[in-house]
Amino acid sequence: MKISAAVAGASGYAGGELLRLLAMHPGVAVKTVTGSSSVGRSLGELQPHVHALRDLRIEETSPDTLAGHDVVFLALPHGSSGAIAAELGEESLVVDAGADFRLESAGAWEEFYGGSHAGTWPYGLPELPLAEGGRQRSRLKGARRIAVPGCYPTSSLLALAPGFRAGLLEPADVVIVSASGTSGAGKAMKPHLMASEAMGSMSPYGVGGVHRHTPEIEQGLSWAAGEGVSVSFTPTLAPMPRGILTTATARVRPGTDAAAVREAWASAWEGEEFVRLLPEGQWPATQSVLGSNYVHTQAALDPRTGRVIASVALDNLAKGTAGAAVQSMNIALGLEETLGLTGGGLAP
Known part of the structure; x- marks a missing residue:
């Protein structure tokens, strides 16, 4: 069976890129897409380039709508992911494409973003070499929460x-x-x-x-x-x-x-x-x-x-956001890291 996925913030650029990549991923089935002002509209109207998922309808972004999926991608404005993620159980892998869980320092978060620091999740840059040896990849294996880096x-x-x-x-x-x-x-x-x-x-x-x-x-x-x-x-x-x-x-x-x-x-x-x-x-x-x-x-x-x-x-939008999210998901779930991501660039 394919991994069931939900994408919150499906009408934005990051959400659209996530959907484009997930639609080509052989191991994932996108079941739910959510938004705010776009609730009720078809995905084909908002992201017409994602042909395979055009018939999905935008649902309200809420913990109840997102619950029950194998993986939940949050492509939401900064400061919006923390409250929703807190309501999602450990049965779902949650991958946040926003900034809410990237920083270790609560002081840095408050200085640069304002508001309360939501916490720190494993950082989704697998290739990053670490001073103590190894790479960030090892911290993503089996993770249930992942913070995608900024572009x-x-x-x-x-x-x-x-x-x-x-x-x-x-x-x-x-x-x-x-x-x-x-x-x-x-x-x-x-x-x-x-x-x-x-x-x-x-x-x-x-x-x-x-x-x-x-x-x-x-x-x-x-x-x-x-x-x-x-x-x-x-x-x-x-x-x-x-x-x-x-x-x-x-x-x-x-x-x-x-x-x-x-x-x-x-x-x-x-x-x-x-x-x-x-x-x-x-x-x-x-x-x-x-x-x-x-x-x-x-x-x-x-x-x-x-x-x-x-x-x-x-x-x-790819390696800088959505591609990193899918790559990190692959590692966390024990899939081939490159699955669904090896397409080349476009030229000219």
């Missing part, structure tokens, strides 16, 4: 974690700049996301260390380094529907050469299906990973300044 943190952690785990990078003076497509801001109408405002233009936002993903990036890099890492993070809005290109730089420790950098990144991603280190001299491009769960990365040493420059391209 910016996913790209930032995959960019620099190899260098921190190998002990090559200094934990201070880390600078990360990311460009994201407009879908990263969600589906709600906002003037600055209108085509006439966003197309043909780029702009930074969340400048000055105030973006909500900053503590999550520092948390994950600290797990890889085995010590506290401080980060200056600046996101930018790019004129494209989806995709993230992150460029990260950090000071190297004395004695680190280009060969050591290449070895650290190659060793970190050897054997990983979804994170690919490109050949030397080839740099990531968002188009190469569009619509896929794959990540392209590259790193180089600038010997003049003593800094590593690492770049990552991923699809913010």
